[in-house]
Amino acid sequence: MRGDSRDDTPPAMNLPVSLIWLIPALPLVAAAVGTAAPRRRIAAGAAIAAIAAAFILSCLAFRTALSDPSAHQVCNFRWFDVGDGVVRLGWLLDPLNAIMCVMVTFVGLLIFVFSLGYMDGDENFARFFSFLSLFAAAMLGVVVSNSLLLLFISWELVGLASYLLIGFWFHRPAAAAAAKKAFITTRIGDLGFLLGLVWLYDSTGSLLLFDGGHGVLEAGVLASLAAQAHAGGLAVPTAIALLVFCGAAGKSGQFPLHVWLPDAMEGPTPVSALIHAATMVAAGVFLMARIFPLASADQVLPGLPLHALTVVAAIGGITAVLGALIAVGQEDLKRVLAFSTVSQLGYMMLAVGVGSWVAAIFHLLTHAFFKALLFLAAGSVIDAAHHEQDIRRLGGLRRPMRMTFATFAVGMMALSGVPLVFSGFWSKEAILHAASEWPVSNLPLLACLAGVVLTAFYMTRLLCEVFLGRPRSPEAAHAGESPPVMTIPLAILAIGAVFLGFLGTPAWPWLQSFLTGVPVPAKPLLEGGGLTAVSVVLVAAGLGAGWALYGRNPRVAARDRDPLEAAAPGLFGFLRDRMRFDGLYAATAGRLNSFGAWLADFLDRRVWGGAVRLLARLGELTGSVDREIDQQALNAGFNSASDGIRGAGRAYSRAQTGDAQGYLRTLAIAFVAVALLVLLGGGR
Amino acid sequence: MTHLQLCLAFSSLLFAVGLTGALARSNSILVLLGLELMLNAANLNFIAFWRFGPPGGPATGVVFVLFSIAVAAAEAAVGLALIISIYRHQKNIRLPDARRLKG
Numbered sequence: 001m002r003g004d005s006r007d008d009t010p011p012a013m014n015l016p017v018s019l020i021w022l023i024p025a026l027p028l029v030a031a032a033v034g035t036a037a038p039r040r041r042i043a044a045g046a047a048i049a050a051i052a053a054a055f056i057l058s059c060l061a062f063r064t065a066l067s068d069p070s071a072h073q074v075c076n077f078r079w080f081d082v083g084d085g086v087v088r089l090g091w092l093l094d095p096l097n098a099i100m101c102v103m104v105t106f107v108g109l110l111i112f113v114f115s116l117g118y119m120d121g122d123e124n125f126a127r128f129f130s131f132l133s134l135f136a137a138a139m140l141g142v143v144v145s146n147s148l149l150l151l152f153i154s155w156e157l158v159g160l161a162s163y164l165l166i167g168f169w170f171h172r173p174a175a176a177a178a179a180k181k182a183f184i185t186t187r188i189g190d191l192g193f194l195l196g197l198v199w200l201y202d203s204t205g206s207l208l209l210f211d212g213g214h215g216v217l218e219a220g221v222l223a224s225l226a227a228q229a230h231a232g233g234l235a236v237p238t239a240i241a242l243l244v245f246c247g248a249a250g251k252s253g254q255f256p257l258h259v260w261l262p263d264a265m266e267g268p269t270p271v272s273a274l275i276h277a278a279t280m281v282a283a284g285v286f287l288m289a290r291i292f293p294l295a296s297a298d299q300v301l302p303g304l305p306l307h308a309l310t311v312v313a314a315i316g317g318i319t320a321v322l323g324a325l326i327a328v329g330q331e332d333l334k335r336v337l338a339f340s341t342v343s344q345l346g347y348m349m350l351a352v353g354v355g356s357w358v359a360a361i362f363h364l365l366t367h368a369f370f371k372a373l374l375f376l377a378a379g380s381v382i383d384a385a386h387h388e389q390d391i392r393r394l395g396g397l398r399r400p401m402r403m404t405f406a407t408f409a410v411g412m413m414a415l416s417g418v419p420l421v422f423s424g425f426w427s428k429e430a431i432l433h434a435a436s437e438w439p440v441s442n443l444p445l446l447a448c449l450a451g452v453v454l455t456a457f458y459m460t461r462l463l464c465e466v467f468l469g470r471p472r473s474p475e476a477a478h479a480g481e482s483p484p485v486m487t488i489p490l491a492i493l494a495i496g497a498v499f500l501g502f503l504g505t506p507a508w509p510w511l512q513s514f515l516t517g518v519p520v521p522a523k524p525l526l527e528g529g530g531l532t533a534v535s536v537v538l539v540a541a542g543l544g545a546g547w548a549l550y551g552r553n554p555r556v557a558a559r560d561r562d563p564l565e566a567a568a569p570g571l572f573g574f575l576r577d578r579m580r581f582d583g584l585y586a587a588t589a590g591r592l593n594s595f596g597a598w599l600a601d602f603l604d605r606r607v608w609g610g611a612v613r614l615l616a617r618l619g620e621l622t623g624s625v626d627r628e629i630d631q632q633a634l635n636a637g638f639n640s641a642s643d644g645i646r647g648a649g650r651a652y653s654r655a656q657t658g659d660a661q662g663y664l665r666t667l668a669i670a671f672v673a674v675a676l677l678v679l680l681g682g683g684r
Numbered sequence: 685m686t687h688l689q690l691c692l693a694f695s696s697l698l699f700a701v702g703l704t705g706a707l708a709r710s711n712s713i714l715v716l717l718g719l720e721l722m723l724n725a726a727n728l729n730f731i732a733f734w735r736f737g738p739p740g741g742p743a744t745g746v747v748f749v750l751f752s753i754a755v756a757a758a759e760a761a762v763g764l765a766l767i768i769s770i771y772r773h774q775k776n777i778r779l780p781d782a783r784r785l786k787g
Binding site: 656657658659660661664665668 | 779
């Protein structure tokens with residue numbers, strides 16, 4: 001890439017903020033190339049080359065950010081003028097988005113490579129890679145933009161790419177419906193986001209995040225915002241932050257807008273890994289971390305009934321427990337992972353809510369690695385087992401798929417938070433400690449601890465059901481290991497899932513110092529030992545319960561009842577039906593919508609349709625009158641004239657026999673006649 | 685009979701032979717031959733009137749004939765090209781069959 005060859009000039013190795021737009025632009029170009037030339041090699045090659053180049057650029061940007069972690073480097077520019085107002089957009093480079101760029105491009109690169117193997121037999125291979133590139137471009141746009149407006153634009157593009165990719169196999173009705181559900185549900189949240197932006201622009205006159213003291217995240221503007229009159233019991237910053245949080249909740253699958261995320265698993269598995277586990281769904285958490293100064297602006301105001309972050313923490317806690325509970329009752333491999341994602345996103349939101357956005361980002365990064373790993377391993381299983389996803393019908397895959405099993409086990413232990421070695425442990429500990437230090441309430445901590453035990457339990461269940469015991473269907477019995485193009489990304493992600501945690505341990509809080517730009521003092525490795533001990537015991541309890549129920553006596557036949565189902569059929573059914581949220585929404589929002597549709601249909605058919613039909617009748621009547629006049633009066637004259645012309649033409653055309661000698665004969669006779677006339681007439 | 689009258693009688697004969705050929709034959713090439721005969725009869729008239737007309741005039745008749753021969757050569761080339769293309773279309777060169785331009 002640029003400047004690589006000139007090692008003698010060190011500044012060229014850094015990526016200045018004015019060029020950071022290249023990071024989203026490269027995948028965008030790849031998407032355009034893949035669309036314009038829908039050839040397999042071109043589309044996939046362009047996509048992978050672009051994401052690899054974006055990864056290198058992101059590393060250079062990371063170096064730039066590393067040189068001064070406390071600075072927010074910006075590059076703002078005018079977009080257009082409206083009257084006296086100037087709409088400005090901009091790019092931002094600071095530790096938060098530098099590390100997000102590196103994570104998104106790195107995980108993206110591995111998943112793109114994995115897709116080469118997974119989508120190999122698909123007829124729309126080129127289209128898939130164009131969409132993936134479009135997604136990468138939009139996601140990187142969300143990350144690097146310095147303007148909430150530009151962020152919102154990229155945010156919607158991310159939603160579009162997600163819609164396209166969930167519905168990639170659009171010929172399956174379930175996939176088409178899931179795509180629509182995802183799009184509409186996130187749109188409900190995005191409406192709140194947009195309203196928040198409008199309000200924010202109205203109050204501050206700017207949507208730039210950092211603008212030399214005038215950006216909406218900078219102290220002066222926040223102070224003036226906090227000083228504004230309260231609106232309906234809420235401070236203005238609280239209201240704006242809650243509206244923006246609506247968008248974040250929609251994107252990140254937070255209760256009560258979480259219903260779309262499990263359905264999004266209808267998309268191809270690499271998509272689930274990239275978009276619906278590692279990156280896009282984390283965008284909501286990223287957004288809340290990004291606007292954390294705005295969201296916490298109301299903390300200094302005295303006597304408020306409600307702080308924005310309290311709501312964020314509450315929603316995050318509910319989502320964490322709810323997702324983990326539902327995951328226990330799911331029987332589809334990818335859906336267990338999907339609800340686990342919902343639950344983990346709840347953790348991250350909770351961390352933002354209790355004021356530790358750094359812990360949220362730490363968990364976001366580690367989660368991106370181990371959840372992408374789990375999804376790709378699931379993809380490897382699904383691909384090997386001929387698209388069998390029901391864990392009751394899998395089983396016994398440990399021996400034929402050693403590599404997949406090993407990496408899945410690493411991901412499972414990282415997600416469960418097995419102590420000391422795995423990254424999930426450290427990031428989860430960071431969140432637990434942040435929650436325990438929250439002065440407002442102990443509930444988030446309790447939610448976290450409940451989530452810990454449930455997570456360990458359902459992940460053990462999943463691992464045992466899929467990999468232990470005996471194959472319970474012909475598909476599972478014939479499964480073999482996936483090709484290296486799929487297992488190598490798994491191995492790389494597994495390494496990341498283990499070692500990434502060491503970036504942010506209490507003993508060496510490098511990530512915390514880097515993200516905040518302020519050196520964080522190192523503490524003993526296991527600070528707050530009591531809480532750590534409790535969480536370790538809970539993890540062990542979850543693993544042990546899972547092993548006791550599912551590992552010791554693995555399921556024998558696909559029809560066997562789940563041990564939990566046998567114990568409490570009602571509760572298990574309730575969880576398997578995802579706590580009936582879909583039914584509830586169908587009965588309320590869906591029915592309201594249907595009524596609206598029926599009303600609109602009635603108005604359309606009976607009222608407006610009647611009026612239109614009346615007008616149409618009138619038109620028909622005048623038309624028929626016109627036609628009669630035409631046929632009777634005007635046509636007769638024209639007809640006779642054209643008949644005359646046609647007759648004359650026919651008479652003349654009779655002379656045109658086409659016989660050349662006939663013409664010559666006529667000519668000769670005529671000449672003789674003229675000559676005779678001249679001679680007999682006496683000449684001259 | 686004077687020389688002039690002899691020449692005119694000969695050219696009339698030649699013209700009549702050419703006209704008959706052009707009208708009576710169905711083979712396009714022979715029709716073309718008939719046309720050439722008629723042209724040459726006309727050329728002969730030019731030469732005859734120039735040779736036996738009032739002496740000392742400019743050589744208009746000869747020049748006219750030279751032009752006429754050149755034009756006839758060009759016309760023969762075009763005619764033969766037409767015949768070839770007629771042959772391509774109808775696999776023979778019978779003129780009565782080539783009446784596709786019938787109105």
